[in-house]
Amino acid sequence: MTKESDTERQAGDFMALAFRQAELAAGRDEVPIGAVLVDSVTGTILAADHNRVEEWQDPTAHAELLVIRRAAMASGEKRLPMADLYVTLEPCPMCATAIAFARLRRVIYAASDPKGGGIEHGPRIFTQPTCHHRPQVFGGLDEGRSAEMLRSFFRAKR
Secondary structure (H helix, E strand, O other): OOOOOOOHHHHHHHHHHHHHHHHHHOOOOOOOOOEEEEEOOOOOEEEEEEHHEEEEEEEEOOOOHHHHHHHHHHOOOOOOOOOOEEEEEOOOOOHHHHHHHHOOOOEEEEOOOOOOOOOOOOHHHHHHHOOOOOHHHHHHHOHHHHHHHHHHHHHHHO
């Protein structure tokens, strides 16, 4: 039996917090997506939030954008090069572009989004020649849990 590394355990903890945010979103009748932004040097959580599109009637109130905004405002910096983003679904093209503009170091997401994704699906923002920053990307961390949470949410809507 191999021992899980501290880095992997920490990543799992941060993704678990993103899932708690997604559960809060579902409880508010929002698409259940949660995000956590972490300082990769200190392990400090910079921001955690969930989708608030319905609550705010704002199509840009995606979890990823909310945590980037909060961390940038708190730091007084528009770029967050030492920040890692944990999110329960592959970011959409809008969020992927914001990730590039914020110069995030890493994006770790749970489930892929073949219909609306912007990183490994759809326009693949980080591979575009006009994209000036390409974070490290890791997908599939607890993918099944995210996929089931989304399926259950939309099944209940039908």
